[in-house]
Amino acid sequence: MHLDPAYNLARWITQNEAVARDAVQEACIQSFRGFDQMQGPNARAWFLAIVRNSCLDQLRKLRQRGAEDEYDDELHGAALASGDSRSMSPEDIAASASDARWLRACIDGLPREYREIIMLRELEEMSYKEIGAIVDVPIGTVMSRLSRARDLLQQRMLAARKRARS
Amino acid sequence: MNCTMALRMLDAYIDHELDAATSAEMAQHVVACAECSALRSQRVAMQTALRATLVREPAPASLRAAVLRDIREADARRATRAPRPPRSGSSWARAWQMMLLGASTAVAGAIGGWWFAQPQGLDGIPEYVVTRHVASLSPEGPRIDVASSDRHSVKPWFQGRVDFAPVVRDLSAQGFELVGGRLDRIGDRQAAAVVYRLRGHAINVFSWRVKGHDVEPDRSVTLRGFNVETWNEADMDFAAVSDAEGAELKRFVAAYRGS
Numbered sequence: 001m002h003l004d005p006a007y008n009l010a011r012w013i014t015q016n017e018a019v020a021r022d023a024v025q026e027a028c029i030q031s032f033r034g035f036d037q038m039q040g041p042n043a044r045a046w047f048l049a050i051v052r053n054s055c056l057d058q059l060r061k062l063r064q065r066g067a068e069d070e071y072d073d074e075l076h077g078a079a080l081a082s083g084d085s086r087s088m089s090p091e092d093i094a095a096s097a098s099d100a101r102w103l104r105a106c107i108d109g110l111p112r113e114y115r116e117i118i119m120l121r122e123l124e125e126m127s128y129k130e131i132g133a134i135v136d137v138p139i140g141t142v143m144s145r146l147s148r149a150r151d152l153l154q155q156r157m158l159a160a161r162k163r164a165r166s
Numbered sequence: 167m168n169c170t171m172a173l174r175m176l177d178a179y180i181d182h183e184l185d186a187a188t189s190a191e192m193a194q195h196v197v198a199c200a201e202c203s204a205l206r207s208q209r210v211a212m213q214t215a216l217r218a219t220l221v222r223e224p225a226p227a228s229l230r231a232a233v234l235r236d237i238r239e240a241d242a243r244r245a246t247r248a249p250r251p252p253r254s255g256s257s258w259a260r261a262w263q264m265m266l267l268g269a270s271t272a273v274a275g276a277i278g279g280w281w282f283a284q285p286q287g288l289d290g291i292p293e294y295v296v297t298r299h300v301a302s303l304s305p306e307g308p309r310i311d312v313a314s315s316d317r318h319s320v321k322p323w324f325q326g327r328v329d330f331a332p333v334v335r336d337l338s339a340q341g342f343e344l345v346g347g348r349l350d351r352i353g354d355r356q357a358a359a360v361v362y363r364l365r366g367h368a369i370n371v372f373s374w375r376v377k378g379h380d381v382e383p384d385r386s387v388t389l390r391g392f393n394v395e396t397w398n399e400a401d402m403d404f405a406a407v408s409d410a411e412g413a414e415l416k417r418f419v420a421a422y423r424g425s
Contacts, residue, residue: 100221
């Protein structure tokens with residue numbers, strides 16, 4: 001029930017399969033230990049908050065060891081270049097976003113805060129309140145961050161198109 | 167409502183996060199303002215596309231297995247640390263598992279085997295089944311709420327009393343006489359008990375609805391001289407119990423399951 005969302009969230013946040021797995025495993029143990037402190041009726045939001053923290057812990061550990069994964073610009077660039085159009089009308093957005101690889105590459109290029117909020121909103125379809133609980137920010141911040149994330153994503157999609165054209 | 171405000175609230179608007187009054191004001195503005203209307207269309211197109219394209223990938227089976235192994239170990243440690251925890255080790259793990267893995271039958275089956283291996287085990291469904299069976303017996307015969315050898319009387323009786331349709335078969339050709347049905351409980355679940363008789367031996371078949379499974383598939387145990395057979399189907403668990411011989415009960419279960 002909640003393991004799939006957890007795994008997906010971890011992959012979006014860490015952008016690394018192995019790290020995501022470690023983070024989910026760790027989060028499961030933590031949630032098991034803290035099960036009696038589960039707050040509120042929303043088990044999914046409670047669990048995803050633990051998963052997110054676990055991901056951030058894993059990333060912190062990696063940075064300390066100086067082994068942070070290099071951002072593979074070439075790979076992303078190549079994927080990004082596969083789009084093809086002139087401007088971003090709603091029809092264009094719909095057409096280009098149907099290319100899952102291309103779309104994922106666009107989202108992958110966003111900073112972590114924006115990746116996770118888009119994932120929680122569009123993939124998990126969570127409410128602002130739930131997202132606020134998971135990301136640990138007030139609802140107003142969820143609103144402005146999501147808005148910014150969508151602006152950036154749209155810009156990236158447009159830039160990718162331009163690059164493909166030139 | 168002016169454009170500055172509208173832009174600030176555009177995302178909350180398409181996400182249906184605005185209160186009704188503000189949302190109505192937004193709707194009015196968007197109809198009147200071509201620029202905001204265009205932005206709204208873009209946003210909606212993006213959201214629709216994202217939701218259509220981004221699919222949740224299932225967690226790999228190996229991760230699922232690793233998680234279950236971790237929890238088993240953590241649960242064992244928990245049990246040693248606290249001899250009498252508020253929720254006993256395995257039912258704790260069970261509750262957690264329900265929360266996390268919920269509907270996954272395959273995993274529930276795998277972990278189910280482990281619960282039963284636990285000493286404090288789900289306080290043993292077979293043990294519970296035997297207790298309910300014994301409680302239903304009296305010198306006059308098994309206690310029943312609806313007495314009938316006609317399955318068309320017994321099955322409808324459960325309508326409105328349990329939220330599933332229990333299996334009631336006419337097994338007289340195989341030597342099992344339908345006696346009737348009864349409302350019962352297995353743990354905190356409401357169960358249907360269908361009662362048969364074989365040469366003076368009462369057979370109770372309990373069935374109840376589950377999310378993850380409570381019982382191991384196709385297991386036979388003998389407790390206090392009673393034989394218990396458990397099995398499960400899609401979202402139902404079953405347990406048959408009787409003082410009839412093990413082989414006879416197996417034959418009964420095969421007939422009852424229609425195999």
